[in-house]
Amino acid sequence: MKILVCISHVPDTTSKINFTDEDSSFDTNGVQFIINPNDEFGLTRAIWMQQQQGAEVTVVTVGDNSCESTLRKCLAIGANKALRIDLKPSDGFEVAQELANICKKENYDIIIAGRESIDYNGAMVPGMLAALLDYNFITNCIELTVDGDDAKASREIDGGIETVSCKLPIVIGAQKGLVEEKDLIIPNMRGIMQARQKPLEVVQAIKGTIRSSIIKFEKPSPKGAVKLVSADDIDQLIDLLHNEAKVI
Amino acid sequence: MAIVIYAESENGKIKKIAFELASYGRALADKMGIPLIAVTFNQEENDLLGSHGVEKVIKISDESLNDFNAKQYAKNIATVAKDNQAKMVVLSASANAKYLAPILAVGLSAGYASNVVALPESFHPLRVKRSCFTNKAFNISNLDNEVNIIGLSSNSYGIKEDPKSLEVIEKDSVPVNSTLKVEKVEKVTGKVTIAEADIVVSGGRGLKGPENWHLIEDLADTLGAATACSKPVSDMGWRPHGEHVGQTGKPVASNLYIAVGVSGAIQHLAGINSSKVKVVINNDPEAPFFKAADYGIVGDAFEVVPNLINKLKAFKEQ
Numbered sequence: 001m002k003i004l005v006c007i008s009h010v011p012d013t014t015s016k017i018n019f020t021d022e023d024s025s026f027d028t029n030g031v032q033f034i035i036n037p038n039d040e041f042g043l044t045r046a047i048w049m050q051q052q053q054g055a056e057v058t059v060v061t062v063g064d065n066s067c068e069s070t071l072r073k074c075l076a077i078g079a080n081k082a083l084r085i086d087l088k089p090s091d092g093f094e095v096a097q098e099l100a101n102i103c104k105k106e107n108y109d110i111i112i113a114g115r116e117s118i119d120y121n122g123a124m125v126p127g128m129l130a131a132l133l134d135y136n137f138i139t140n141c142i143e144l145t146v147d148g149d150d151a152k153a154s155r156e157i158d159g160g161i162e163t164v165s166c167k168l169p170i171v172i173g174a175q176k177g178l179v180e181e182k183d184l185i186i187p188n189m190r191g192i193m194q195a196r197q198k199p200l201e202v203v204q205a206i207k208g209t210i211r212s213s214i215i216k217f218e219k220p221s222p223k224g225a226v227k228l229v230s231a232d233d234i235d236q237l238i239d240l241l242h243n244e245a246k247v248i
Numbered sequence: 249m250a251i252v253i254y255a256e257s258e259n260g261k262i263k264k265i266a267f268e269l270a271s272y273g274r275a276l277a278d279k280m281g282i283p284l285i286a287v288t289f290n291q292e293e294n295d296l297l298g299s300h301g302v303e304k305v306i307k308i309s310d311e312s313l314n315d316f317n318a319k320q321y322a323k324n325i326a327t328v329a330k331d332n333q334a335k336m337v338v339l340s341a342s343a344n345a346k347y348l349a350p351i352l353a354v355g356l357s358a359g360y361a362s363n364v365v366a367l368p369e370s371f372h373p374l375r376v377k378r379s380c381f382t383n384k385a386f387n388i389s390n391l392d393n394e395v396n397i398i399g400l401s402s403n404s405y406g407i408k409e410d411p412k413s414l415e416v417i418e419k420d421s422v423p424v425n426s427t428l429k430v431e432k433v434e435k436v437t438g439k440v441t442i443a444e445a446d447i448v449v450s451g452g453r454g455l456k457g458p459e460n461w462h463l464i465e466d467l468a469d470t471l472g473a474a475t476a477c478s479k480p481v482s483d484m485g486w487r488p489h490g491e492h493v494g495q496t497g498k499p500v501a502s503n504l505y506i507a508v509g510v511s512g513a514i515q516h517l518a519g520i521n522s523s524k525v526k527v528v529i530n531n532d533p534e535a536p537f538f539k540a541a542d543y544g545i546v547g548d549a550f551e552v553v554p555n556l557i558n559k560l561k562a563f564k565e566q
Contacts, residue, residue, distance in 0.1 A: 127350025231547030
């Protein structure tokens with residue numbers, strides 16, 4: 001069984017978000033980068049399948065060489081090998097085309113990508129990849145079991161959970177629940193040492209079609225100070241919500 | 249040419265989010281001088297769409313559409329879009345719409361922007377504002393394509409009535425090859441979901457344990473709100489994952505967000521930043537949430553919340 005886990009290299013969840021070049025690009029100055037959390041849940045699930053079912057796990061990212069530290073971390077967590085598609089992508093569709101190109105050559109049985117990245121929040125790469133490959137696709141996935149050619153998965157829907165079955169190959173949009181936060185693998189020294197010896201291959205990009213481009217970034221306008229209401233004066237809160245905010 | 253929206257329905261009723269899509273689609277259609285078409289699946293009663301600006305409903309009915317299948321739904325929406333030379337397709341931010349959107353984008357060779365928060369800034373080229381960095385920022389994007397898909401963020405445009413004479417056209421479903429089968433759907437009935445809610449009431453560690461969640465549920469019931477929770481609360485298993493809001497959980501874009509005993513970690517605040525009015529109830533005046541909130545009460549949740557519920561009930565009866 002061959003698994004591909006698609007990784008985004010994203011700013012740490014506690015990062016302050018700033019922009020540079022007249023607000024046209026993200027300011028990476030002083031920002032720590034991490035594995036996109038949704039991807040990390042997927043990677044952990046893939047490592048379990050490696051340990052329990054002998055799957056081979058490849059990680060891939062589309063990005064410049066600054067992303068290699070993140071790929072090395074994935075190798076330290078336990079991935080067998082890493083690919084970096086050498087391209088600074090413009091949009092999600094461009095990423096999906098690069099990934100599809102790799103998948104067509106390698107015929108992975110399971111492709112896992114976070115349901116969305118926490119930086120651009122496009123939530124489009126896994127679905128577009130599935131559509132380009134014409135593979136089954138399950139997103140917001142919180143449970144996955146694979147037995148031979150058969151997959152069973154659950155996904156979070158609005159107000160509930162849906163369970164589906166299908167044949168491999170599949171593309172999974174991963175999120176928390178696929179594994180729990182406490183299950184995430186923290187690389188140990190042995191893993192980190194081994195990761196240095198594992199293959200990290202740089203692949204030339206095909207440079208496909210771009211369908212959207214970012215013109216500029218904006219930050220939300222600063223918020224006014226909180227209006228404090230005394231705990232003994234709930235009527236005032238109700239009055240403010242009704243007459244001032246007009247939300248009840 | 250046309251604007252096409254996918255009007256979602258459930259249990260024979262058009263969902264509320266569909267009316268927001270219709271209102272938004274109406275504005276696009278007026279600006280571009282083209283008709284607004286809604287696609288519905290297995291939905292008998294479509295008149296209310298006509299009250300919100302829709303001129304034509306394409307009603308697709310088939311047994312195979314009883315279960316949601318993203319590929320099949322996307323294929324059918326794509327067929328309607330192609331038949332009517334749609335310039336734009338507008339989708340909601342529901343789990344199902346976000347599921348099918350990228351498949352539809354590939355099927356239509358369309359550009360796609362999710363989390364769009366306003367009407368386009370321009371049409372040639374199409375320029376939209378969307379939220380990114382989990383609501384910590386916005387980006388303005390150009391989508392210079394023949395067809396574009398807009399994923400509209402919930403509660404970002406509002407619902408506007410605009411009665412039109414409605415034409416309903418029945419259409420057969422276009423089948424797809426798929427081995428994907430829905431085995432089971434477990435759904436809490438009669439509860440407002442976070443994606444659709446006008447008001448969300450959220451609880452954090454300050455509630456001390458799952459046994460105290462009746463406070464959150466009662467407050468939510470009183471307001472007709474959805475319930476949510478902070479990340480530690482879902483990690484500790486006090487509440488299901490589906491209720492976790494924040495950077496790695498669900499985003500919330502409600503009109504009113506009430507946080508009880510939630511300290512306000514940066515990841516949580518990011519997830520709820522799109523909510524319009526935020527109220528915090530916390531006994532710690534130093535809790536970061538007070539910096540992000542519009543209204544705040546420093547006080548013990550176990551005293552404030554029951555009091556608030558009683559006063560709200562009295563207010564509702566007025």
